[in-house]
Amino acid sequence: MVDSKNKDLPVKRQCALLEVARATVYRKPKPVKEADLVMMRQIDELHLKWPFLGARKIAYVLSEAGHKVGRHRVTRLMRVMGLETIYRKPNLSKRHPQHKVYPYLLRNMPITRVHQVWSCDITYIPMAHGFLYLVAVIDWYSRLVLSWRLSNTMDKSFCVEALQEALDHYGKPEIFNTDQGVQFTCEAFITTLSDQGIRISMDGKGRCLDNIFCERLWRSLKWEEVYLRAYETTKEARASIGQWFAFYNDQRPHQSLKYMTPRQFFAANQSCVDVDNASALPTSTQAQQPQQEGDSHDQEELISSVIASRVMRAGVGQPGRGIVS
Numbered sequence: 001m002v003d004s005k006n007k008d009l010p011v012k013r014q015c016a017l018l019e020v021a022r023a024t025v026y027r028k029p030k031p032v033k034e035a036d037l038v039m040m041r042q043i044d045e046l047h048l049k050w051p052f053l054g055a056r057k058i059a060y061v062l063s064e065a066g067h068k069v070g071r072h073r074v075t076r077l078m079r080v081m082g083l084e085t086i087y088r089k090p091n092l093s094k095r096h097p098q099h100k101v102y103p104y105l106l107r108n109m110p111i112t113r114v115h116q117v118w119s120c121d122i123t124y125i126p127m128a129h130g131f132l133y134l135v136a137v138i139d140w141y142s143r144l145v146l147s148w149r150l151s152n153t154m155d156k157s158f159c160v161e162a163l164q165e166a167l168d169h170y171g172k173p174e175i176f177n178t179d180q181g182v183q184f185t186c187e188a189f190i191t192t193l194s195d196q197g198i199r200i201s202m203d204g205k206g207r208c209l210d211n212i213f214c215e216r217l218w219r220s221l222k223w224e225e226v227y228l229r230a231y232e233t234t235k236e237a238r239a240s241i242g243q244w245f246a247f248y249n250d251q252r253p254h255q256s257l258k259y260m261t262p263r264q265f266f267a268a269n270q271s272c273v274d275v276d277n278a279s280a281l282p283t284s285t286q287a288q289q290p291q292q293e294g295d296s297h298d299q300e301e302l303i304s305s306v307i308a309s310r311v312m313r314a315g316v317g318q319p320g321r322g323i324v325s
Contacts, residue, residue, distance in 0.1 A: 032080075032130060039069060040077050041126045045227065047083050048219060054085045081124045081131070082154065100190070101180055105201035114141045114269045117201075118173040120163065121214035122181065123221075125150070125237060128230040132237055134221075135159050135183075136245075137166040139173070140213050142266035143254060145245050146170050150238050159183040163192055177201040177211060220248070 002014045002025050015022045032040075039062070046058050053061070055074040062069050078084070111117055117140040125132040135158055136148040146166040151158035176198050178184035184202070193200055203211050225244040231237035253259040260268070 034129070036077060037126070037129065037131070039067065039073070040081055040124075040131065042067065043074060043077055043083070044081065044124055044126060044222075047078075047085075048222060052085065082122065082133070083124070100185065102200040102202045104177075104203060105175055105199060106177060111140050114139055114144075114266055115171065115173045116141060117175045117177060118146065118166065119177040119211050119214055120159065120184065121179065121211055121218070122154070122159070122183065123218045125226055125231075125241070127237060128232050132231075132234060133158075134241065135162050136214070136217065137162055138213060138217060139170075139262075139266060140177075142262050142269065143213060143217070143257065144262040144266045145217070145249055148241075148245060150234065150241070152234065154183065156183045156186045156188055160188050160192060163189065167192070167196065172196045172198055175199045175201050177203070179203045179211060217248075 002011060002018065002020075004011055004025070006014070011025060012022060015025060042062060042065075043058060046053060046061060055071045055078060058078075059069055059071040059074045062074070106117060109117075118137055119140060120135060120137045122133055122135045125134050130152075133151050133154055134148065135151075137146045138144065139146060146169070147162045149158040149162040176193050178201075180202050183189065190200065221241070221244060225241065229237075229240055231240065249263045250261055253261055254265075257265045
């Protein structure tokens, strides 16, 4: 935002107008040390496995494994990665005075249809030299990943882009749930939702289980894809993660969905939803056919047959080697 080549407006004046220190303009960020990248990979794996471990216990576990690391270094790296330990905190009712926080609307709410609840979350993606941040939007009922974006910074733009893509291609949900991160409480993100008439829900602070379906998605992604790779570039990471998301949506059967894929389950239940999503863009290249008399009856028969098929498969049991969500 600061243009050092602007002769009409000196850098000092530009910084004063933007209310930033000149040191932040002149200072060049140092690259992350290779040793820190290795340690961040270890911390991320431990946090994914035991999210209740704090910096002291993570430092102890790493020390027992032969790493020379203290709790202050672990705390610093967890802050860089955006990781936070799950534990009971005092004064949870206190909020930042400049940030509007919405209540959590999903407690004890049965999720019974697609487009009822969408959610969004950010996670850390390690690379061979560096790291990225990944955001994804999912439909709670079908587990379908509606959109995703990668970024090398924790700014708001890639979150807003992912949200807008999901709205453009799938319509809109009744409720949209996020955590209380600044990317989701910023005006651009909130306005995009409120302009569509979407109810906004936010997790309680420090309660990652309020967004459990995103947490399960991150666990599957990291153990099935990210930890098996060492991405050299952002382009390689984007291509490889994109292939995994295509596999997750279209090929990976889910036990909780009666061994259907998220895309199959989403499509089977799409016709049952009474939500105004007529403005959504088509998500496949197949041309839409005009509705003829008797089409609604055929749709009801199709939905009934899909449900009956799922019930029959649940009754006879499934092979134990199926992939579990």
